[in-house]
Amino acid sequence: MDALTIHRLHFAFTVTFHYLFPQLTMGLALLILILKTMALRTGNPHYASAARFWAKIFAINFAMGVVTGIPMEFQFGTNWSRFAKSAGGVIGQTLAMEGVFSFFLESSFLGAFLFGEKRLGPKAHWVTALLVFLGSWASGFLIVATDAWMQHPVGYAVGSHGEMLLTSFWSLLLNPWVGWQYLHTMSGSVVTAGVVMASIGAFYLLTSSHQEHGRTFVRIGVIAAIAATVVLLFPSGDGQGRNIAWHQPVTLAAMEGLFDTEQGAPLAILGQPDMDRKRLDNPLVVPRALSFLTYQSWKAEVKGLDSFPPQNWPDNVPLIYYSYHIMVGLGTIFGVVLALAAFKLWRGSLYKSHGLLWVLMMMLPFPYIANTAGWITAEVGRQPWLIYGIMRTPAGVSAQVSSGNALFTLIGFLGIYTILAILFLFLVYREIEEGPEPAPAA
Amino acid sequence: METIWFWLVACMLAAYVIFDGFDFGAGIVHFFVARTGAERRTVLSTVGPVWDGNEVWLLAAGGTLYFAFPALYASSFSGFYLPLMMVLWLLILRGVSIEFRNHVQSPVWQPLWDAGFSIASVLLAIFFGAALGNVVRGVPLDAQGEFFLPLWTDWTPGKSPGILDWYTVLSGLAALAALALHGSLWVALKTGGEIERRARRAASVVWWAVLVLVALLTLASFGIQPRLRASFDARPWGWIFPFLAMAALVSIEEMNRRSQERAAFLSSCLFLATMLVSAAFGLYPSVLPSNGDPANSLTISNASAAHYGQVIGLVWFIPGMALAAAYLVYAYRSFAGKVRVEGDAE
Numbered sequence: 001m002d003a004l005t006i007h008r009l010h011f012a013f014t015v016t017f018h019y020l021f022p023q024l025t026m027g028l029a030l031l032i033l034i035l036k037t038m039a040l041r042t043g044n045p046h047y048a049s050a051a052r053f054w055a056k057i058f059a060i061n062f063a064m065g066v067v068t069g070i071p072m073e074f075q076f077g078t079n080w081s082r083f084a085k086s087a088g089g090v091i092g093q094t095l096a097m098e099g100v101f102s103f104f105l106e107s108s109f110l111g112a113f114l115f116g117e118k119r120l121g122p123k124a125h126w127v128t129a130l131l132v133f134l135g136s137w138a139s140g141f142l143i144v145a146t147d148a149w150m151q152h153p154v155g156y157a158v159g160s161h162g163e164m165l166l167t168s169f170w171s172l173l174l175n176p177w178v179g180w181q182y183l184h185t186m187s188g189s190v191v192t193a194g195v196v197m198a199s200i201g202a203f204y205l206l207t208s209s210h211q212e213h214g215r216t217f218v219r220i221g222v223i224a225a226i227a228a229t230v231v232l233l234f235p236s237g238d239g240q241g242r243n244i245a246w247h248q249p250v251t252l253a254a255m256e257g258l259f260d261t262e263q264g265a266p267l268a269i270l271g272q273p274d275m276d277r278k279r280l281d282n283p284l285v286v287p288r289a290l291s292f293l294t295y296q297s298w299k300a301e302v303k304g305l306d307s308f309p310p311q312n313w314p315d316n317v318p319l320i321y322y323s324y325h326i327m328v329g330l331g332t333i334f335g336v337v338l339a340l341a342a343f344k345l346w347r348g349s350l351y352k353s354h355g356l357l358w359v360l361m362m363m364l365p366f367p368y369i370a371n372t373a374g375w376i377t378a379e380v381g382r383q384p385w386l387i388y389g390i391m392r393t394p395a396g397v398s399a400q401v402s403s404g405n406a407l408f409t410l411i412g413f414l415g416i417y418t419i420l421a422i423l424f425l426f427l428v429y430r431e432i433e434e435g436p437e438p439a440p441a442a
Numbered sequence: 443m444e445t446i447w448f449w450l451v452a453c454m455l456a457a458y459v460i461f462d463g464f465d466f467g468a469g470i471v472h473f474f475v476a477r478t479g480a481e482r483r484t485v486l487s488t489v490g491p492v493w494d495g496n497e498v499w500l501l502a503a504g505g506t507l508y509f510a511f512p513a514l515y516a517s518s519f520s521g522f523y524l525p526l527m528m529v530l531w532l533l534i535l536r537g538v539s540i541e542f543r544n545h546v547q548s549p550v551w552q553p554l555w556d557a558g559f560s561i562a563s564v565l566l567a568i569f570f571g572a573a574l575g576n577v578v579r580g581v582p583l584d585a586q587g588e589f590f591l592p593l594w595t596d597w598t599p600g601k602s603p604g605i606l607d608w609y610t611v612l613s614g615l616a617a618l619a620a621l622a623l624h625g626s627l628w629v630a631l632k633t634g635g636e637i638e639r640r641a642r643r644a645a646s647v648v649w650w651a652v653l654v655l656v657a658l659l660t661l662a663s664f665g666i667q668p669r670l671r672a673s674f675d676a677r678p679w680g681w682i683f684p685f686l687a688m689a690a691l692v693s694i695e696e697m698n699r700r701s702q703e704r705a706a707f708l709s710s711c712l713f714l715a716t717m718l719v720s721a722a723f724g725l726y727p728s729v730l731p732s733n734g735d736p737a738n739s740l741t742i743s744n745a746s747a748a749h750y751g752q753v754i755g756l757v758w759f760i761p762g763m764a765l766a767a768a769y770l771v772y773a774y775r776s777f778a779g780k781v782r783v784e785g786d787a788e
Contacts, residue, residue: 063541066494067534073504077519078526081588084519088512089747093755096509099502100762107495108769112776115491119776163512165748398520400590409527416531423538427545 003403004394007079010410012379014071016372017417021065023371026140026186027193028058029133031224036129040122045439050216051129052117053436054197059114060427064420071413079406083386083396086163090156091146093172098142106135137186141178144185148177150387151378152247164390177247180239181378187231188374191334192367194225195360198341200432202361205351210435215351218360222345225367226338232331238293244381245294248388250308251381254317255324256290257283258304264288265302270325273318278305314383323376330370337363443752444742447510448729450759452722454506456715458499459570460624463714464707465489465496467625469536469563470618471648472556475629475640482556486543487781488632493540495773497533502766509755513587513745514729521581521589522573525605529569536562564618571617575610578667578721579603580733587740599666601734609662616655620717623648623694624710631703634780642698645706649695656691656717660684663721669731670724680723687716 032054039047073095076084112120113128120128155171156164166172201217204210244252252258257273257280258265267289271280291300305313314320337359344350350357382388386396468489476482489496508515519526539558543551579599581589594604597611626645630638664670674680690713697706725731729745732738746752 060541063494063537066497067537070497070501070533071530073501074519074526074530077508077515078523079520081516081520084508085513085516085587088508088515089751092505092509092512092515092747093751096502096505096755097758097762099498099505100759100766103498103501104495104766104769107498108766108773110494111491111773116776159748163748166751166754169751169754398523400588401520401523405523409524412527412531416534420534420538423542427542430545 001403001407003401003406004397006403006406006410007397007401008393010079010406010413011075013410014068014075014413014417016375017421018065018068018072019371019375020368021061021068022136022140023189023192023368024196025058025061025065026136027189027191027224027228028054028061028196029129029136030190031193031197031220032058033126033129033133034220034224036126040126046212046216048117048122049436049439050213053213053431055114056431057428059110060424060431062110064424068417068420079398079401080386080396081398081400083391086391086396087150087387088163089159090153090164090166090172091149093166093169094142094146094149098139102135102139102142106132106139109135140186140189141182144182145173145175145178147378148175148181151181151382152177152243153387153390164387177243180236180243184232184236184240184374187228187236188367188371190228191225191232192371194221194223194228195334195363195367197221198225198360199362199364202357203432204435206354206357206361210438212438213436218341218350218357219345222338222341222350222360225334226342229331229334229338233335237331242294245302248381249303250305250312251314251320252294253303253305253308254314254320255377255381256302257317257321258290258302259306261301261304261307263291263301264299265290265294265304267293268325273321275317312384314381316380316383320377320381323373323380327370327373327377330366330373334363334367334370443749443756444510444746445727446756447506447746447752448722448726448742451503451507451510452719454499454503456718458496458503459714459718460711461496461499462493463621463624464628465493465625466563466567467621467623467627468629469559469625470567470622471626471629471641471644472560472563474644475626475637479552481637482552483544484633484637484781485629486540486556486559488629490540491777492773494537495770497537506759510747510752511729511740511742511745512747514740517583517587517589517740517745518577518730521591522576522605523590524593525569525573529566532562532566532569536566567618567621568614570614572606572610572614574617574718574721575613576605577730578613578663578670578725579607579609580667580731580739582734583730583732583738583740585738587738587744599733603733609666612655612659612662616652616659619648619651619655620714623652624707624714627694627698627703627707627710630698631707632781638703642701642703645698646695649691649698653691663724667724667731669728673724673726677723680720683716683720683723687713687720690716 032051035047035051035054039045039051109128109131113125113132116128117125149172152175154175155166155168157167159165197217198221201214201221204214205218244255257268257271259278259280264287266285266287268280269284269286271283274281288298291302292298294300294302305317341350341356341360344353344356384392386393468485472482472485476485535558539555539562543555543559581591582602583589591603591605594606595602597607599607599609623645626641626648630641630645633641690709693709694706694713697709727742728739729742730740
């Protein structure tokens with residue numbers, strides 16, 4: 001294996017593993033804030049006890065997010081030094097801002113939030129939950145802004161040694177790519193948190209333990225997840241799709257498996273990209289739908305891969321095609337299941353619907369898969385560019401770090417993260433088994 | 443503008459060493475000052491609520507360094523590839539040890555994570571000290587400002603050094619001793635009874651090791667890196683920093699003997715800060731000297747980000763850090779006084 005492939009896998013593996021944790025904590029921060037708000041408004045200690053249970057799950061996930069997050073900041077320099085050197089003048093801003101504006105906020109108040117409920121009283125404790133929520137969502141924004149600049153670079157000039165110079169701070173933060181991508185990412189995070197909450201709630205109802213908490217978890221989880229799923233599809237998914245159509249048309253062609261430019265292009269639901277024959281095998285398509293979704297016209301021309309020189313194609317078209325279809329497919333299934341659950345909730349029969357509770361419980365891993373598939377679509381879709389249109393991926397790697405060294409540390413991370421994953425599951429399992437403490441009788 | 447950022451980054455790194463330094467130090471002396479499970483839990487509870495915030499200084503300092511001097515970040519992080527990866531793994535071990543220790547009550551689980559916490563703290567202190575030693579000694583930068591160092595070569599800081607040679611090992615050991623002292627003083631400040639007594643005794647023993655190692659390190663540094671002497675000769679007012687460091691070191695022992703725990707700990711903060719500032723003063727305007735052709739050295743001018751970015755950075759950095767300082771004052775106020783731990787399963 002060449003060094004470049006190993007460096008790419010190194011980043012891909014560590015970032016994918018890392019994002020399993022923040023995607024829960026960002027969404028969960030919002031749900032905990034909702035529980036704390038309900039506790040404050042109703043004065044019902046049941047909601048405070050529910051928030052306390054999720055705070056314990058939050059703390060374990062947060063610790064995992066911190067320890068797997070530090071390697072991400074380091075890897076720009078260790079494995080991608082030429083990229084770090086030339087882009088540092090721009091993305092150094094957002095990365096440094098994350099440390100200054102978000103991490104200090106989160107870390108200072110997380111301790112108060114986790115251990116200070118008795119000492120602070122309900123109102124001040126609610127404020128700490130709010131500040132932890134703001135810190136984690138600010139962190140998400142600054143990371144998405146960093147990625148958005150790599151997807152769609154704006155507000156820069158190229159200096160005399162080929163380095164990028166920031167020319168407009170506000171263009172960097174208000175990049176047209178940021179808005180939809182941030183909303184899409186955060187809705188995905190709320191879906192994960194909502195589904196995890198509903199899933200644990202369904203587990204309690206099905207095992208006849210912690211029934212009252214189980215009902216609350218199912219109710220709040222389902223409502224949050226269905227609301228966020230709607231935002232995922234429209235407007236954020238739609239907006240994100242149009243960003244790609246305008247700025248990365250070749251990526252759109254790869255995602256949709258569209259090999260030939262067509263007027264009235266079809267939307268592929270199923271099918272396998274065949275890279276040898278340059279076509280989609282065994283396709284199941286909705287005629288003209290892609291043209292309509294992209295340009296609001298049934299007859300609009302959509303550029304296929306054949307409109308672009310092959311050296312500008314993403315280097316793994318099938319991976320993008322499948323990741324994208326897995327993400328959209330799962331999103332659609334979430335929409336159907338959650339809409340049904342929300343309907344039964346409204347009719348008051350959800351807590352007794354064993355079948356649907358089973359489905360909710362088993363849904364737990366799928367939002368993680370959908371979020372991961374979405375990021376693979378975005379980041380493999382950015383290829384062959386590291387900074388879209390400016391720097392190709394091979395130009396950004398640390399040339400002086402040999403493939404042997406990179407492989408050694410990749411294997412090291414594989415081993416360490418396996419142990420971390422086992423520890424994590426063990427500790428979360430114990431918290432779930434122990435369950436929330438019953439609220440004191442009012 | 444580059445000079446402002448040089449000192450801001452230096453201050454961020456010094457803040458990192460002072461803050462995370464005391465929880466490293468607590469880890470280093472963990473097994474010496476705390477003998478029973480309950481005592482170890484007490485020592486851990488002196489760092490438990492703050493270690494994560496302390497580590498944020500590393501991320502914030504790293505981010506600030508990257509943003510202000512991208513070429514320095516790129517060159518040093520890739521050149522020190524292997525040791526940095528090991529630092530990451532040790533940081534993971536250490537964070538997990540602190541966070542997960544109290545989740546399970548078992549005679550095997552807790553000692554296991556106590557050991558993880560302590561070993562990771564010892565090794566990280568040595569690694570960070572050795573890293574600073576590498577920066578002072580210089581590295582074989584080429585004309586593109588890149589280098590790659592093996593872990594060791596012939597253990598001498600000559601023209602083809604490794605990351606470890608006798609000089610960087612000496613600076614690693616000096617850092618280990620200085621942080622052990624810093625951590626003992628922190629534990630003495632935050633605990634009472636038997637633990638406090640042991641921590642104070644540990645501090646007075648380690649103090650002698652710090653004195654000897656730092657004296658040796660200072661002599662060796664002036665011998666190996668002629669730039670240091672040149673800087674202090676050119677701007678003699680800079681001698682104030684090493685003298686302040688000496689005064690702070692004397693004050694640590696004096697205050698510790700008089701049982702003035704807070705003054706002793708603050709003296710230790712001053713000692714670490716002035717030592718680091720002395721090193722930064724001596725290297726300025728270099729940020730990573732070359733050990734060969736001086737023209738290849740990375741300096742505040744050739745490693746710096748563009749002017750506009752640095753000016754804009756100042757606009758958000760100052761209010762951002764003012765806010766951060768306010769959070770920290772809040773967090774440390776609500777954590778003031780000696781820690782008390784109720785009930786431990788032993």
